[in-house]
Amino acid sequence: MGQQSPGQELSRFKQNRRSEIAQAARRVLERDGYAHLSARKVAAEAGLSLGHITYNFAGMDDVLSEAYRLISERLRNASDRCLQQVDDQPVRKFEAFLRAGFDDEFLDFRHLRVRIDLWSAACNSEKLAETERALYDHYRQMLESLMRPLADNDPAKIAAIPALLDTIMATQDGLWLDWVRHRNHDAVENGLQMTMKLVRTVLLG
Amino acid sequence: MGQQSPGQELSRFKQNRRSEIAQAARRVLERDGYAHLSARKVAAEAGLSLGHITYNFAGMDDVLSEAYRLISERLRNASDRCLQQVDDQPVRKFEAFLRAGFDDEFLDFRHLRVRIDLWSAACNSEKLAETERALYDHYRQMLESLMRPLADNDPAKIAAIPALLDTIMATQDGLWLDWVRHRNHDAVENGLQMTMKLVRTVLLG
DNA sequence: TGGCTTTTGGTACGAACGTACCACAAATGA
DNA sequence: TCATTTGTGGTACGTTCGTACCAAAAGCCA
Known part of the structure; x- marks a missing residue:
């Protein structure tokens, strides 16, 4: 051709x-x-x-890798869009971003299964694991950029941010998993409220 | 025969x-x-x-189901053993149980991969999903039994327990996943400390 | 012992898999 | 136009899968 x-x-x-x-x-x-x-x-x-x-x-591994890379890109773009919303209060902007990951678009079995499958597949492929880590890192950095204004230049609070991020990222993954497990919106809401309570306690308390 | x-x-x-x-x-x-x-x-x-x-x-589905049921049983027995340790302070007993899920025995790639694979497999089999939910429920009930003494019969605190459990269970799953992702003990430690901070804020504050 | 049921070891079958391979079509540059 | 490269459609090969099937072995009871 x-x-x-x-x-x-x-x-x-x-x-x-x-x-x-x-x-x-x-x-x-x-x-x-x-x-x-x-x-x-x-x-x-x-x-x-x-x-x-x-x-x-080169093979199906290559196809899978490219497909997951593409999925990650779409998720990241969706996150980027959420980030562009404006709000005068930084804490409200932070919460809006946190909740955006659990609106009806993302809280869908088929989309979440893709994520869970990726967790599992990453255990058997370093390449997929790298893709998954990159997705994690991107989302974490966005959370951090929204969290930093909340620390109000207080060194003690700024120092607490990494630990807070470790925790919140884990809770987010766990809440997605739990929604697939129980399909219970209340549990998700509880998790988000507790996450905000923790953020307020550590950074605004 | x-x-x-x-x-x-x-x-x-x-x-x-x-x-x-x-x-x-x-x-x-x-x-x-x-x-x-x-x-x-x-x-x-x-x-x-x-x-x-x-x-x-009846088929390989049956084998898988029985294998995962067996794995769940082993995990539950391990949890039961942790529960039997004694401590005068309820909050210390709670924390010890929380941390037991992240000691060297559990924080092992092969064991955690089994869990992650189960999350994935449960998406395709209602029977495996039921097994996984039962494992979740058992662990959650143990956490609750240790958490209840912390509420000190305060109705407001008791009412907060379910939301706290939703959150902590999610964080636990997320921390296991994150350990497979990053193999970072510090992140796990941070997550556990933040979890305890949240528990203290809500139930002991 | 003889006559059963249960257990065992092994084979065989059909389906699905990844992918190598190939003949041909289409497009391009000389 | 023609040779060459690139893209396309399809077939075929070798493997592996789950599992159906079966003959022989083994245990048990009358």
Whole structure:
């Protein structure tokens, strides 16, 4: 199908196909879960033949890695959008961001299963683990940027931020997991309120 | 290989084989992870032929379910043992139990991977989800039994216990996950200290 | 012992898997 | 136009999977 000028055009063509396939893999992950993903299913979802996967990817590990990288990117973009909302009170902005991760868009079984599957898959692939850590780091940095104004330049409070972040990040993951487990909005609400109470105690107390 | 008196003896024989196979499946889950478990591997681990699995179990789902049930039982027994330690101060007893879940025995990649795999597998099997919820409920009830003396019969504090449990359970799961992610003992320690701070604020403040 | 039921070891089957491979189509540069 | 590269569709191979199936062994009771 034709030569391309070296590098640029070639990679654009290939990149398009790679992206189509990775997007299809993402949809399969969301619809059927990691356990039921297969090369044939991804190809069918993309409307392409099986050959495209071998042609554009080193293997299914490569496809999975790209798909999860793409999912992470989408989640990060969604977080970025939440960050742009304005509020005069920093603590309200912080809480709004915290709660954004638990609105109806994110509190969806199919989306959360993708995350949980990623936790599990990361145990068997250092590459996926790296992707998952990058997602964690990004979200944590956003939380930190919203938390820092709350410390009010008090060195003692600033010093407490890392420990607070360790805890809140853990609680967030746990609340997502718990929602899949119990589908109980009250538990999520309780967790968020307790998280805010902890933040206020440590940083505003 | 012989008749048994109906019911009792039969089930004891069968139960032994079932148990052997389930234990072998547990070892495979701990050594290789859910993704690399197969009927042949379990049979080899048990030192039995493939026929025993079909003879004693309805299918691999059945084996998995029994294996995870067994794992849950072991975890619960370990928790029960921690509960039996004595301390004059209820808050210290509570903290000791909280920390017991993060001592060197539990903070092990292979054991934690089993938990994470279970979270993932539970998304695809209501039976496994039920097993996982039962494990959650048991641990939660133990936490509650240790938390109740801290409320000191204050109705307001007692009313806050469920929300506190929702939060702490989530944080615990999140800290286990985070240890697999970062292998950072400091983060775990920070999470535990913040958890205790929250408990003290709500119940002892 | 003879006649059963239960247990065991092993094989075989059909399905699904990843992916290697190939013939052909399409596009491009000379 | 033609040679070459790149993209495409599809097939086929080798593996592994769960599990059905079966013959032989082993235990038990009459």
